[in-house]
Amino acid sequence: MRNLSDKVVVITGGNSGIGKAAAQLFAKEGAQVVITGRRQDALDSVVKEIGSNTIGICGDVADISHHNAVADEVQRKFGRLDVYMANAGYIHLTSTDAVSVEEYDRHFAINTRGVFFGVQAIAPLLGAGSNIILTSSMAATKVLDNHAVYAGSKAAIAAFARNWALEFKAQGIRVNVLSPGPIETPILSKLGVAETEQPRFLEMMAGMIPAGRLGRAEEVAEAALFLASASGSFVNGVELIVDGGMALT
Numbered sequence: 486m487r488n489l490s491d492k493v494v495v496i497t498g499g500n501s502g503i504g505k506a507a508a509q510l511f512a513k514e515g516a517q518v519v520i521t522g523r524r525q526d527a528l529d530s531v532v533k534e535i536g537s538n539t540i541g542i543c544g545d546v547a548d549i550s551h552h553n554a555v556a557d558e559v560q561r562k563f564g565r566l567d568v569y570m571a572n573a574g575y576i577h578l579t580s581t582d583a584v585s586v587e588e589y590d591r592h593f594a595i596n597t598r599g600v601f602f603g604v605q606a607i608a609p610l611l612g613a614g615s616n617i618i619l620t621s622s623m624a625a626t627k628v629l630d631n632h633a634v635y636a637g638s639k640a641a642i643a644a645f646a647r648n649w650a651l652e653f654k655a656q657g658i659r660v661n662v663l664s665p666g667p668i669e670t671p672i673l674s675k676l677g678v679a680e681t682e683q684p685r686f687l688e689m690m691a692g693m694i695p696a697g698r699l700g701r702a703e704e705v706a707e708a709a710l711f712l713a714s715a716s717g718s719f720v721n722g723v724e725l726i727v728d729g730g731m732a733l734t
């Protein structure tokens with residue numbers, strides 16, 4: 486049921502962290518994987534690592550023309566798409582009084598607008614039995630210190646998914662949200678937490694999780710595979726929270 490043989494998958498931000506783990510797992514399950522990201526060298530190295538069933542497309546999800554280029558390339562190379570995982574994301578923790586207009590716009594351009602126009606560009610390539618996975622965050626629903634802008638930019642994702650699950654029903658496209666809690670990926674070193682504070686911050690996060698530890702990218706990738714594959718064929722319009730139970734605390 487979890488096999489993705491001959492499925493064509495696009496994963497935005499597939500050159501790092503959760504996106505990379507999903508790309509590796511999906512390829513292992515037989516998918517043709519297209520990963521996108523901003524850094525060509527990181528894309529090249531992940532494509533090389535995964536192998537011949539992977540291609541990389543460099544670009545910025547905040548740039549609408551990038552999404553059209555991805556759709557054009559997928560159409561040209563495969564003629565269709567089976568799974569679109571909108572995973573690229575940005576976070577910089579700041580208290581509300583210190584949020585600049587530029588930082589506000591950056592969060593929404595990447596986390597919100599980038600998802601919306603990515604789906605708009607790619608939806609015509611998705612057919613019956615296909616699905617969309619939108620990566621949000623448990624921070625969209627749980628209040629955490631200095632998360633207001635990030636949480637706001639991710640909160641829109643659940644609303645997009647609920648609307649699209651009905652809007653795309655005639656095409657047979659399922660749409661679900663994947664909301665990780667704190668996961669050990671490179672994003673944790675880009676939060677804006679001072680390097681000296683980093684160990685205390687991560688320990689504090691782990692202490693809020695019933696599992697007593699942060700999650701691993703591979704654990705989120707497994708949840709993504711469930712949604713992407715036939716295992717999740719009757720799952721539509723839901724938010725799957727993968728946080729070791731942190732939302733409960």
Ligand code: NAD
Binds near residue numbers: 573595622672
């Ligand atoms: P990561 O930093 O390892 O990966 C982020 C990816 O997004 C990278 O591939 C990066 O190139 C890409 N990206 C960022 N800005 C981009 C842009 N403008 N254009 C194109 N690509 C861009 O982090 P991650 O933890 O793997 O994050 C993946 C997703 O999971 C993000 O949406 C993030 O918000 C979400 N998330 C992560 C955590 C966590 O604790 N790691 C928790 C909740 C949600």
